[in-house]
Amino acid sequence: MPRTQPLRTEAIVLRQRPIGDADKVCVLLSPAHGRMEAVARGVRKTTSRLAGHVDTLSRGTFQLARGRSMYIVTQAQTLDAWPSLHDDIDRLSLAVGVAELIDRTAMPDVGSRSLYRLTQESLARVAEADDPAAAVRWFQLRWLDQQGYQPELDACVRCRAALEPAGNGLAALEGGVVCPDCHRAGAGAPLSSTAFRLLRYMRRSSFDLTAQVRVNRAAASEVDRHLSALVEHALDGRLRSSSFAQALEGAARGARNTREVDHAAV
Numbered sequence: 647m648p649r650t651q652p653l654r655t656e657a658i659v660l661r662q663r664p665i666g667d668a669d670k671v672c673v674l675l676s677p678a679h680g681r682m683e684a685v686a687r688g689v690r691k692t693t694s695r696l697a698g699h700v701d702t703l704s705r706g707t708f709q710l711a712r713g714r715s716m717y718i719v720t721q722a723q724t725l726d727a728w729p730s731l732h733d734d735i736d737r738l739s740l741a742v743g744v745a746e747l748i749d750r751t752a753m754p755d756v757g758s759r760s761l762y763r764l765t766q767e768s769l770a771r772v773a774e775a776d777d778p779a780a781a782v783r784w785f786q787l788r789w790l791d792q793q794g795y796q797p798e799l800d801a802c803v804r805c806r807a808a809l810e811p812a813g814n815g816l817a818a819l820e821g822g823v824v825c826p827d828c829h830r831a832g833a834g835a836p837l838s839s840t841a842f843r844l845l846r847y848m849r850r851s852s853f854d855l856t857a858q859v860r861v862n863r864a865a866a867s868e869v870d871r872h873l874s875a876l877v878e879h880a881l882d883g884r885l886r887s888s889s890f891a892q893a894l895e896g897a898a899r900g901a902r903n904t905r906e907v908d909h910a911a912v
């Protein structure tokens with residue numbers, strides 16, 4: 647990209663960090679360019695015309711110039727500020743969790759319209775839905791799917807037996823549900839039939855349909871625990887595969903690094 651050519655993109659501000667006396671670095675998710683870091687100069691001054699258009703957890707259009715090491719925000723216009731996120735600490739912490747997961751896993755220069763749409767819709771739902779926690783559950787299940795970690799809910803991940811709702815376990819490390827026999831033999835954390843049915847329903851249903859299901863608090867927090875374990879496992883897997891990829895890159899630079907690759911592969 648020539649330096650003189652500015653880049654225009656819609657983006658969601660996932661987070662920010664202060665830099666220098668008056669600037670901020672904005673971590674953006676763009677549908678076409680993936681994760682981007684851009685400096686918004688002077689936005690911590692009250693006179694800045696950019697301030698208010700680069701807030702965390704907002705969606706806007708951005709014009710970016712390529713600087714030496716990072717993009718520079720030259721124009722920004724907010725499209726969605728989702729003010730209810732900032733008026734409600736519970737909604738805000740759920741939305742920050744959504745943004746953090748995307749921040750940790752979106753790739754620079756790898757655009758994904760489906761990931762962008764999922765992020766945008768999920769933040770809007772966390773801001774506006776009657777049950778924002780249900781929006782996060784639905785988001786986590788779709789995120790797992792997009793990362794290639796869709797949990798197995800049809801056949802036991804150990805013995806491949808077809809699953810009935812009762813007596814199962816959920817084995818996050820193995821990527822899904824284990825049957826009653828395998829669960830009794832020690833695999834997985836207990837999975838109630840209500841939680842199992844809810845996971846299956848969420849998988850095949852739109853968010854609007856899922857949001858209509860009345861779930862008691864115990865089943866909801868059980869599903870939250872299982873989804874969090876599945877998400878953690880998926881993050882670990884991504885971490886392992888990226889350190890493996892780094893080790894492979896190192897090996898390509900010299901035979902000395904071969905031992906590291908062997909180590910990383912174990």
Ligand SMILES: [Zn+2]
Pocket residue numbers: 802803804805806807824825826827828829
């Ligand atoms: Zn089994």
